[in-house]
Amino acid sequence: MTERILITGGAGFIGSNLAATLIKRPNTDVVIADDFSSGDWRNLIHVDCEVRAADCDDFDLLESIAAGEFTAVMHQAAITDTTVMDQRLMVEVNTNAFASILEASAKSGIRVIYASSAGTYGNSAAPNRVGVGEEPENIYGFSKLAMDRVAARWYEKHPAPIVGLRYFNVYGPGEHHKNECEGNKTASMILQMYQRAKAGKQLRLFKHGEQMRDFVYIRDVIAANLAALEAPRSGVCNVGSGKARSFNDIVENLGKQLGQSFDVDYIDNPFTFYQMHTEADLSESKAIMGWEPSWSLEKGVEDYVRLLESGHRGPAETA
Numbered sequence: 001m002t003e004r005i006l007i008t009g010g011a012g013f014i015g016s017n018l019a020a021t022l023i024k025r026p027n028t029d030v031v032i033a034d035d036f037s038s039g040d041w042r043n044l045i046h047v048d049c050e051v052r053a054a055d056c057d058d059f060d061l062l063e064s065i066a067a068g069e070f071t072a073v074m075h076q077a078a079i080t081d082t083t084v085m086d087q088r089l090m091v092e093v094n095t096n097a098f099a100s101i102l103e104a105s106a107k108s109g110i111r112v113i114y115a116s117s118a119g120t121y122g123n124s125a126a127p128n129r130v131g132v133g134e135e136p137e138n139i140y141g142f143s144k145l146a147m148d149r150v151a152a153r154w155y156e157k158h159p160a161p162i163v164g165l166r167y168f169n170v171y172g173p174g175e176h177h178k179n180e181c182e183g184n185k186t187a188s189m190i191l192q193m194y195q196r197a198k199a200g201k202q203l204r205l206f207k208h209g210e211q212m213r214d215f216v217y218i219r220d221v222i223a224a225n226l227a228a229l230e231a232p233r234s235g236v237c238n239v240g241s242g243k244a245r246s247f248n249d250i251v252e253n254l255g256k257q258l259g260q261s262f263d264v265d266y267i268d269n270p271f272t273f274y275q276m277h278t279e280a281d282l283s284e285s286k287a288i289m290g291w292e293p294s295w296s297l298e299k300g301v302e303d304y305v306r307l308l309e310s311g312h313r314g315p316a317e318t319a
């Protein structure tokens with residue numbers, strides 16, 4: 001049977017990496033629906049699939065889902081700028097649209113994988129475990145928690161599994177556009193630091209670089225999505241490396257790969273809300289999807305810098 005997988009937000013960082021991987025599978029067609037609000041067509045230059053410019057809750061798209069045109073939906077589309085404060089807009093785009101996708105997919109009985117976020121945990125104590133300390137500190141994190149709650153209401157009546165993936169801090173090829181938009185730069189700290197270093201600028205960290213985050217490499221995120229496509233049941237799973245690492249660690253690893261040692265400028269943190277320590281507990285991810293990460297920060301940064309140094313900027317699988 002030919003799989004026909006719909007990826008919403010497929011012009012974005014994670015969606016384009018997913019598409020680039022899935023088109024290599026035998027008997028698999030990929031259709032991307034993206035409104036191009038934050039994604040980048042350049043991510044798709046070497047990804048041979050059908051592209052539709054559409055809102056993810058576009059009426060015709062929902063009709064196609066309900067009519068059985070697809071065998072699975074992988075929903076990545078969202079407002080991804082976590083500094084957007086418009087509450088109604090965030091919930092409309094992130095949560096309402098997802099609810100409509102679930103309703104449509106229930107009609108055709110197809111599996112739904114969707115992007116949740118570590119933002120659902122806010123600043124609660126690490127390690128972050130699904131079902132514990134879900135106290136988002138901004139409207140973005142709340143909109144994702146609301147998605148998980150909508151999904152849970154469908155678990156019993158949806159004919160196929162619904163798997164939510166709470167991504168932690170994802171880094172890797174395909175995220176350049178996140179540093180090129182007007183205003184807020186949302187690319188990973190690894191790309192931001194790499195670009196400053198290459199421009200000969202002094203690296204800056206918020207005082208004193210000891211903030212801890214769970215940085216997860218894009219290749220692990222894609223592997224988690226593939227595992228979710230096979231998961232036997234519904235649920236929410238963390239997608240992280242399982243290890244918190246400091247911002248100073250990032251600088252050190254980057255220095256190692258670039259053969260440089262950096263004199264960091266430690267500046268005051270202007271944000272009132274800032275996650276100080278995230279770390280994914282992976283017990284649900286193993287239990288539901290049988291997935292575990294395989295890229296350490298050291299290996300991930302090495303692979304990423306190798307691709308960046310070769311001038312590659314698209315999804316990993318197109319290198």
Ligand SMILES: NC(=O)c1ccc[n+]([C@@H]2O[C@H](COP(=O)([O-])OP(=O)(O)OC[C@H]3O[C@@H](n4cnc5c(N)ncnc54)[C@H](O)[C@@H]3O)[C@@H](O)[C@H]2O)c1
Nearest residue numbers: 009011012013014035036037038039055056077078115170
């Ligand atoms: N990158 C991370 O570290 C991270 C962490 C946690 C969660 N996430 C989630 O993962 C998903 C993918 O994020 P990303 O990093 O690839 O971001 P991205 O901004 O690169 O990709 C999001 C894509 O969705 C599209 N989009 C936005 N609103 C849309 C709409 N209404 N209809 C159709 N398309 C729309 C954008 O144009 C973009 O191509 C998002 O749901 C995000 O919230 C990402």
